[in-house]
Amino acid sequence: xxxxxxxxxLTDAAIVLDLLxxxxxxxxxxxxxxxxxxxxxxxxxxxxxLGNMVIIATALIGFALVGATFAGNMGGAxxxxxxxxxxxxxxxxGPLFLKGIGNAPIQSQxxxxxxxxxxAMAAIIPWGSGADRLRLSAGCAMAAVTSTLVFPVLAHWxxxxxxxxxxxxxxxIGAGFLDPAGAGTVHLLGGISALAVVWVAGSRRGxxxxxxxxxxxxxxxxxxxxxxCLIALVGWLGFNLAGAxxxxxxxxxxxxxxxLNTLLTAxxxxxxxxxxxxxxxxxxxxxxxANGWLTGLVASSAxxxxxxxxPALLIGIAAGIITPLLVEVLELAVTVDDPSGAITxxxxxxxxxxxxxxxxxxxxxxxxxxxxxIATILGLFLPLVYLLFLALxxxxxFRVDPDGERIGMDLHELGGGAYPEFVIHRDDSxx
Amino acid sequence: MKFAGLIVMPAGFFLSMAALVLFPAAGPxxxxxxxxxxxxxxxxxVAVRGHMENRQPDAGDVR
Numbered sequence: 001x002x003x004x005x006x007x008x009x010l011t012d013a014a015i016v017l018d019l020l021x022x023x024x025x026x027x028x029x030x031x032x033x034x035x036x037x038x039x040x041x042x043x044x045x046x047x048x049x050l051g052n053m054v055i056i057a058t059a060l061i062g063f064a065l066v067g068a069t070f071a072g073n074m075g076g077a078x079x080x081x082x083x084x085x086x087x088x089x090x091x092x093x094g095p096l097f098l099k100g101i102g103n104a105p106i107q108s109q110x111x112x113x114x115x116x117x118x119x120a121m122a123a124i125i126p127w128g129s130g131a132d133r134l135r136l137s138a139g140c141a142m143a144a145v146t147s148t149l150v151f152p153v154l155a156h157w158x159x160x161x162x163x164x165x166x167x168x169x170x171x172x173i174g175a176g177f178l179d180p181a182g183a184g185t186v187h188l189l190g191g192i193s194a195l196a197v198v199w200v201a202g203s204r205r206g207x208x209x210x211x212x213x214x215x216x217x218x219x220x221x222x223x224x225x226x227x228x229c230l231i232a233l234v235g236w237l238g239f240n241l242a243g244a245x246x247x248x249x250x251x252x253x254x255x256x257x258x259x260l261n262t263l264l265t266a267x268x269x270x271x272x273x274x275x276x277x278x279x280x281x282x283x284x285x286x287x288x289x290a291n292g293w294l295t296g297l298v299a300s301s302a303x304x305x306x307x308x309x310x311p312a313l314l315i316g317i318a319a320g321i322i323t324p325l326l327v328e329v330l331e332l333a334v335t336v337d338d339p340s341g342a343i344t345x346x347x348x349x350x351x352x353x354x355x356x357x358x359x360x361x362x363x364x365x366x367x368x369x370x371x372x373x374i375a376t377i378l379g380l381f382l383p384l385v386y387l388l389f390l391a392l393x394x395x396x397x398f399r400v401d402p403d404g405e406r407i408g409m410d411l412h413e414l415g416g417g418a419y420p421e422f423v424i425h426r427d428d429s430x431x
Numbered sequence: 432m433k434f435a436g437l438i439v440m441p442a443g444f445f446l447s448m449a450a451l452v453l454f455p456a457a458g459p460x461x462x463x464x465x466x467x468x469x470x471x472x473x474x475x476x477v478a479v480r481g482h483m484e485n486r487q488p489d490a491g492d493v494r
Contacts, residue, residue: 084452171451199433199482335483365457371464372447379444379471383437 009249010107017252018110021242025117028235028297029056029124034228035290036128039219039340043408044132046418051136052124055143059123060116062147067119069094070152072160073111074104086170088163092156111159111246117239118186119151125190126197128340130398132204132217133405134197136413138398142197145388151189154381158185159247164376167369174366177373178357181236181243183302183350188377189385191347194338196386201398203337205405214331217339218287225290236297237262244305254305261304261312262297268316269296269323276324285324291341292323298349299356307360315356319349436478443471 010018033052040048063071072078072092079091101109123143127134157164157177164177179185208214219225240262244250250258273292277285296316303315326344330336336343351374358370389398399405404412411417446467454460 086452167451173451334479336479368457368461368464371461371468372451375444375447375464375468375471378475379440379442379447379467382475383440386437 010110010245011252014245014252015106015110017255018242018245021238021245022110022113022117024238025114025235025242026120028232028239029117029121031228031230031232031235032121032128032294033124034224034231035294036124036131036340038221038224038228039128039287040131041217041408042220042419042422043410043417045220045410046416047136047409047413048127048131049418050414051127051134051139054136055123055127055139056120058140058143059119059147062144063116063119063152064098066096066148067152068098068112068115069096071112071115071155072162073108073115074101078156078161087166089156089161089166090163091153092160092162107246110242114242114246115155115159118155118182119147121182122146122151122186122190122193125187125342125346126193129194129338129342130197130201131339132409133201133399135396135398135400137396138201138393141392141396142193142389145392146189146193146385149388150193150381150385151185154185154189154377157376158373164373167372168365172365173372174358174361174363174369177369178248178306178361178366179302179354179373180247180305181240181301183298183353183357184373184377187298187301187346188350188354188374189381191343191345191350192378192382193385193389194340194342194346195336196382196389197398198336198338198343199386200389200393203335204339205402207337208335214335214337219339222286225287229290229293232294232297233263233266236266236300240300240304243301248305250305257309258305260309261307262300264309264312265300265304265316265319266293266296268313269293269299269320270316272317272320273323274320276321280324287341288324288327291327291345292320294345295319295323295349295352298346299353302350302353303357303360306357306362311356311360315353318356319352322348322352432481433478434481436474436476436481439474439477440471443467443469443474446470 037045037048070092072094074094078089078093081088081090123146127139156162158179167173168176206215237259241255241258244258270293273289274284277288296319299315299319326348327341354370354374358367447464450460450463454463
């Protein structure tokens with residue numbers, strides 16, 4: 001996956017199509033935000049949705065001011081380290097504050113627009129895992145760190161001619177790390193950030209009592225959750241098709257199959273989760289089905305552009321089977337309190353998609369390239385993000401005080417609830 | 432415990448990079464990278480176990 005920086009390889013029709021697809025892509029972010037809100041509690045709903053918005057705003061500003069410079073999509077050579085006779089492109093270099101972007105080639109402009117949307121998505125993923133206990137200021141601080149330090153480096157490695165993208169040229173491993181719509185760069189990074197947030201902030205009060213099982217704290221609005229999934233599908237089509245066109249230089253004639261694969265992966269995942277929860281609990285579980293759908297979409301981010309329809313369906317089915325099982329393991333066995341299921345949806349879906357892309361991609365050696373990419377994100381970025389968030393927590397406390405958690409984040413942080421006509425009552429989870 | 436796991440994980444990453452440089456042949460390189468991933472998974476398991484040991488039942492407190 002070696003983009004041609006600074007050169008226009010797109011036809012006029014592809015430029016128009018990519019722009020239209022990137023205009024649709026924010027619907028994926030909106031869908032994930034709605035799912036985050038719906039899976040939280042009613043007394044934190046307004047804070048959760050406002051949090052998604054301020055995180056997006058912070059991430060966009062941070063990426064514009066600093067991050068885009070390191071991402072290096074505007075034609076700079078990048079910082080190259082020569083090791084063992086091979087060039088290792090570690091960091092991008094570009095003008096600060098997007099200077100001169102209007103004169104950059106249209107391909108570079110579209111790539112940067114894609115990365116802006118990607119960083120917004122990556123930044124909101126951990127917010128859902130910290131629902132009902134994270135402060136708004138903590139969300140902004142996390143987004144600032146993600147958009148200025150973490151995401152730009154990874155985006156450069158994967159999308160802007162960095163060493164992961166050059167694995168094929170430098171080491172003869174497939175076509176380099178394949179991640180056309182951000183399964184690794186956005187969703188795996190977001191998923192491990194979600195795990196880091198849960199580790200730093202801790203679980204919700206009363207979630208894991210002294211005795212017995214974890215307390216069930218179901219989402220407050222299934223309609224938000226399911227409608228968010230439907231909206232996300234449209235946005236995901238935008239991301240997957242634009243990613244295939246921009247990063248893989250896929251011809252227009254191949255894009256309908258990519259769209260079809262996206263639909264099939266999501267459909268297979270939903271059908272599998274529906275079946276698993278129906279068999280396991282006697283009735284299908286709406287929130288788990290939503291998570292299964294999203295896991296399928298995340299998996300499609302890596303695989304939709306490089307596989308054929310039947311493997312896409314199989315990938316979706318695998319994603320749908322994994323989702324309810326992993327949610328249960330994380331909550332009951334590993335005691336990870338992840339209200340939105342972001343770790344399962346984004347991290348496991350991305351891992352599955354990246355591995356499947358390696359297995360089903362036509363070029364030999366691709367599987368190894370995918371493994372190197374996964375080893376990099378998991379082995380380097382999880383500890384890095386955790387340590388950054390741990391340090392950040394010293395200056396901007398992540399967690400609200402116990403009283404704020406008790407009365408709800410809406411009243412505590414905003415002074416008013418999302419549903420003022422509702423009576424907020426003490427529930428049984430506080431033992 | 433958690434930090435021990437988190438220190439092990441970058442070791443897996445550096446092993447995978449070493450595999451790229453040291454082993455031009457596909458077989459040994461693949462085996463080495465799979466071992467690197469195994470090291471990372473062990474590190475992740477240790478970190479997760481550390482998180483569980485730190486858990487304060489019924490508290491939901493910051494760790």
